[in-house]
Amino acid sequence: MQSGLPLQTTHLSVAAGDKLLIEDISISARPGEITAIAGPNGAGKSTLLKALAGDLEAASGAILLDGRPLSAYRPRDLARLRAVLPQQTLLTFAFTVEEVVAMGRHPHHGAATGDHASNQAAIEQAMQTTETTPLAQRTYPTLSGGEQSRANLARVLAQETPVLLLDEPTAALDIRHQHLVLDIARELADAGATVVAVLHDLNLAAVYADQLILLDWGRVAASGPPREVLTAERLRSVFACPVAIVSHPVHDCPLVIPLGHGAVAERSRT
């Protein structure tokens, strides 16, 4: 695996029709780090991730992978450099899990890294890491949502790219598998990969992210280490929901406790 590919945006705006979905976003996802994207519904998290994946065209600004504009890469070359985990993949036809994971090797087909032994090793490794080996011969449409999600992660890992873009990788998972997935992301980052993940759960972001980008109304509300970004004042204004921030009892990071609307009412009475 190649490592050390930074992914940046400079003054990036993306539009749908004449409505700007994200506006003037300048971020930098660095190799060796997990960059988490968080924010309320409709803040533009998925739009930003799709733009980073090359799915959406920039209305203005640029997206640079290793200093080169994303559009300058050929699709096949790009596929050897970055993998994308979508929120959900629906499969109409009954492919087995192993066949789905093997699809991740497609970009290596015909390349030096695409020989049978490397393919087989990458597929087995990816399934082992995601604990999907026992599901290998199961057909994808018969899996539960969480199992499908891990099978897709295995496919993305089998792609063996230095850049990984994960759209809500923990959404369909129970707590053990949430941590399994983010531990995998951590290991990849420690090995030099550039990992960008949309995370809804601020506490997962606080534990795992090196950099947290908080979006609000399509703009960057704050970015930096989670402990600097996650302040009670800022979260209340961005999410319109009062929170308390305490110290995590085990990890050296903040813990966000949403207080809910009851707290608003109570406070206004006192």
Next chain:
Amino acid sequence: MAVAESSALERGLLSRPFRSGTASRRLLPILALALAAAAIFATGYGAVSISPSQVLGIILAHLGLDTGIAYTDQQDAILWAIRLPRVVLGCLVGAALGISGAALQGVFRNPLAEPALVGVAGGGSLGAVAAIVLGFTVLGRWSLPAAAFCGAFIATLSVYAIARTEHRTSIETLILMGIAVNAITSAATGYLTFQADDAELRSIIFWSLGSLGGSTWPVVQIVTPFILPAALLILIWSRALNLMVLGESEARHLGVNTERVRLTLIGLTALMTGAAVAVAGIIGFVGLVVPHLVRLVVGPDHRTLLPASALGGATLLVLADLAARTLVVPAELPLGVVTTMIGGPFFLWLLYRSKRTRIGW
């Protein structure tokens, strides 16, 4: 059909939640043998009976190999001039419909896709009926096939061209465009049919119910260059088709130029099925049902599915045509009626099964 909430128990009871992926490719030689057997049987069966060994003997004799197998001149004439071109054309048309259906179901990620969906049948009918009613005879006896082919090809490409906006096509738009273009062509066909006289009506009905009755070697010669190269070219894209089934953006993220794959495959299938419709009329359900039947046996991997659907489509059409010409002798059933009679109930069963087991197509 994703099943997010099915319980472990229910999943355990599903009919085929497991499938061995490697065994499936071994089925291709078996399917090829089945096709050969069906073709030899169909060639030999009829008012004048020709045994399988005589069939082989006559064919080899025409290829310049004397096998010493005894046969009469009448058998030779019937086989070579009448039955064999018909069986060969059946193979070509069936293979074209089968592989096109499989490819389009993959391109559209939709188990209901078939050549008719993107305008082949509607456009082909309009071309053929226009040629019959408006008296288009410039190309002699090739006038009707040429008009049908042009109609099919133009309808398909216009579906694609209208659906393509801002350099991308959405599958939903494409399917809706197909429905719209089919509606327009069938309205135009209806108007022309309304204008037709009795003799023209007979031709229209004969054509629109499908038939291999007009098969001769020149017909085989003229459709082969449309169907055979296109079928072989489609096979090149089987790996990309697997990824397209995963999803449009997923395929792109894996390095597939999805727009090019789609344009190429729609173009190639339009070419093949346009040629098939031109010489055999409307033959329903082969393109829809054969890929499903094949998928049940070999699984969804297009590297096996595409060639297997070609072989399966060819076998089905050869047998259906055998039924069409022998069930009600001396008359002949329309081929499209036979294929739809087989395909319709089978499709109902398929829908019922997929609703019951929910394991995906």
